[in-house]
Amino acid sequence: MGPGPSDIYPQVLQALSRPTIGHLDPLFIGMMDELKALLKYAFQTENDFTIAVSAPGSAGMEACFVNLIEPGDKVIVCRNGVFGDRMKENVIRCGGEAILVDDEWGKPVSVEKVQQVISDNPDAVLLAFVHAETSTGAVSDAKQLSQLAKQNGMLTIVDAVTSLGGVPLLVDEWQLDAVYSGSQKCLSCVPGLSPVTLSPLAIERIKARKTPVQSWFLDQSLVLGYWSGEGKRSYHHTAPVNSLYALHESLVILKNEGLENAWQRHKEMHILLADGLEKLGLTFVVEKESRLPQLNAVYFPEGIDDAAVRQQLLEGYNLEIGAGLGALAGKAWRIGLMGYAARKENVALCLKALETVLK
Numbered sequence: 001m002g003p004g005p006s007d008i009y010p011q012v013l014q015a016l017s018r019p020t021i022g023h024l025d026p027l028f029i030g031m032m033d034e035l036k037a038l039l040k041y042a043f044q045t046e047n048d049f050t051i052a053v054s055a056p057g058s059a060g061m062e063a064c065f066v067n068l069i070e071p072g073d074k075v076i077v078c079r080n081g082v083f084g085d086r087m088k089e090n091v092i093r094c095g096g097e098a099i100l101v102d103d104e105w106g107k108p109v110s111v112e113k114v115q116q117v118i119s120d121n122p123d124a125v126l127l128a129f130v131h132a133e134t135s136t137g138a139v140s141d142a143k144q145l146s147q148l149a150k151q152n153g154m155l156t157i158v159d160a161v162t163s164l165g166g167v168p169l170l171v172d173e174w175q176l177d178a179v180y181s182g183s184q185k186c187l188s189c190v191p192g193l194s195p196v197t198l199s200p201l202a203i204e205r206i207k208a209r210k211t212p213v214q215s216w217f218l219d220q221s222l223v224l225g226y227w228s229g230e231g232k233r234s235y236h237h238t239a240p241v242n243s244l245y246a247l248h249e250s251l252v253i254l255k256n257e258g259l260e261n262a263w264q265r266h267k268e269m270h271i272l273l274a275d276g277l278e279k280l281g282l283t284f285v286v287e288k289e290s291r292l293p294q295l296n297a298v299y300f301p302e303g304i305d306d307a308a309v310r311q312q313l314l315e316g317y318n319l320e321i322g323a324g325l326g327a328l329a330g331k332a333w334r335i336g337l338m339g340y341a342a343r344k345e346n347v348a349l350c351l352k353a354l355e356t357v358l359k
């Protein structure tokens, strides 16, 4: 019950152990097509370019930034935790100019501030923000932020690593342009894959580049030849074959449960856990209306030995919870309810274990 990797579905672990076949095998190509369709469902998009980058969420992030940014581009970056800061770092390394919109850790991105910064920087071309900030457990209003960007002719880059499968994320309805996620959070798959979807506008922008993408591996125009092109699929890199079996299986599980049901389950388990945590005297970092059900950050009482508590949970209960990150290090715990981990028996175990250990 940490901030990821989450518990993996047993069926996903089984899928992982199937025989490895060639990545140009017709059977494998069929599975890739199914995988794309399943990812479109998870992202709620019709985007043709919907794939899994062969590396963890950070690579999906980098793929979006290196493909959409050219040197000199002005990018507005929202920062309300660890992952917004990484976005800034990406912009700078792409030769772009990062205009920061800072919010306190634990607060959602301020729509008003973003509106102001956009009107102060009419030449900015992209707006980048984290939908679900895993370092604090705050969810930001992706729909409104995207609307602001659209009104000003900007494209959006959205970090949905922790949101995908856990809270509503409607890529097409909200008109998000470049969205990346991860396999090991609410999808409860093995770490190491990063689902990415690009809108037709994002593809247009990539095609209009004046300079080549500086990363060969993450240049998505090269990757396309391998994920699509009926009958003429070509080698780009060796696919992580077994990890893709696992992702396929985890998405089948999500589809069978139904996205809305998955969101509802995360919410219900969160309410149960939050009730119990508050009864134990722990207070949430994030205000009620901006809390992510899948990431519960709570301050622990003063005088508590953070590391000792987490060690006792691990040794006595086989239960992992996350330490605080960045500004919350040594002050808060991050308790995950991601994917397969969002179950009643886990909530009960966590509350019982914390109660005993804290005493």
Ligand SMILES: *Cc1c(COP(=O)(O)O)cnc(C)c1O
Binding pocket: 004, 056, 057, 058, 059, 061, 083, 130, 132, 133, 134, 159, 160, 161, 162, 182, 191, 192
């Ligand atoms: C976990 C996470 C990432 C990074 O994903 P990795 O798979 O660890 O590379 C990026 N953004 C957010 C919001 C995350 O929670």
